[in-house]
Amino acid sequence: MFWRLGGRVFTVACLVLGLGMVAGPATAADDPPITSNWGDFGIGTLGWQALPGTNYWTVLPVGIPEDPDDYMFKFQCLIDQNNYDQACLASQPICSAGKNGHPVLWYTSPKRTNPRVWTFFTGPTCIYDEKPKDALDLIAENIQKKFEESPIVAASVVSQPGPNTLLGAHTNFYATAAEQSFDVEMFGQKVHITATPVEYTWSYGDGVVVGPSPYAGGSLTQDRWGEPTNTSHQYGATGDFAATVTTHFRGTYSVNGGPRLPVANQGHFASAPLPVSVWRSVVKNYEDDCIVNPAGAGC
Amino acid sequence: MPVYKPASASGPAENVPVPVKPALADEFSKAGLEAFATYWYATLSYGFETGDMSPMEAVTDPSCTTCSKVKAGITPWHQEGRWTIGGQMTVNSVQSNFVETPDGTFQAIASVSQGQLDYVRADKSVAQSLAKTPPISDIIVAKFIEGKWLALTVEHLAGK
Known part of the structure; x- marks a missing residue:
């Protein structure tokens, strides 16, 4: 994407210089075309899949790989079972769009990493329910049907x-x-x-x-x-x-x-x-000249 | 002793220490491969910070396409007075099952993040600012050749 953008800008610059204008201070036109980070640079052309029955990953010849990551969430400010540190909650986003909202943080780990090493992914976001854990489990159980x-x-x-x-x-x-x-x-x-x-x-x-x-x-x-x-x-x-x-x-x-x-x-x-x-197509060849003999076969 | 000075809005990084490969990263073992993978990201980080990909290339096979993409993007930027700020790689976790695959390679899975990365022009204007990435799951495919690990492929598990 950046490459294409850069290329277009570069073309414009050539036109401007071609018209005899003087180049000004450094601008986007002088930039090398590709600026990105490992998130983009590191995208391979292959889809990796944890191959069942083995301890390694393999590339898929066709199709779309599954999500290589697992996710989990943790409640913010949870002391135990159902008790939350109210002072801590005060510094969290207010989860009031539904009943019994609780802020959570999401974590991610590559699949098959054992033991899992969870790294912060996103949040805080809100979960709503009497027992929020159950709500997510229920969604996970029913999402297939809902999707279909x-x-x-x-x-x-x-x-x-x-x-x-x-x-x-x-x-x-x-x-x-x-x-x-x-x-x-x-x-x-x-x-x-x-x-x-x-x-x-x-x-x-x-x-x-x-x-x-x-x-x-x-x-x-x-x-x-x-x-x-x-x-x-x-x-x-x-x-x-x-x-x-x-x-x-x-x-x-x-x-x-x-x-x-x-x-x-x-x-x-x-x-x-x-x-x-x-x-079915049938090809028949006739040798009558339809101008000479308009009543001939095929005319 | 030259003092390391990270890049800032006013100038590029100075005296960036070249990553030092620990002895463990040359060991043919699970811990060795994991140490090698961690070292590899240190060379990637160094590349983003300086534009110098030679430490990474010293331990990477030329067939690594994502590695060439990084070089094609980063090295030209670090010329003609341009520089980058930030972009340091953090290895959140790295694990290998240390199982030889049918083609004789070994794999490690890493979760990595890259810090905010700013591309700065020679006139100190910011061409592009990329926010810190979420954790990215990568695979490192490596081969043990002549007493050393060589990275063949390092790329995201979720391909195109």
């Missing part, structure tokens, strides 16, 4: 060509799905749910099902129709078919502005079926 019931808009599907295509031709399909987020209330807490499309299962209507795969496919310009793609399909029979794609969404949720926690299982949302008519 969210009004997530499934992908829209397009075929190229469409709706009519030819037997044996590489018919290109692509899906368009967007990240979506929802604000809901669960057990008195404000919960922000985000659904990110990560994988697709293609069902072409003729019994062929492909996926889940990370491929959403993409639009081809008309001169390239008929080329095989990651998501194209060749129908082996003529007829009318209904192609669908099921989009697999990964969910995260955040309670009262706390960290984004993963929803354990993906949500699956099927798109509306796309009608596809598969036709």
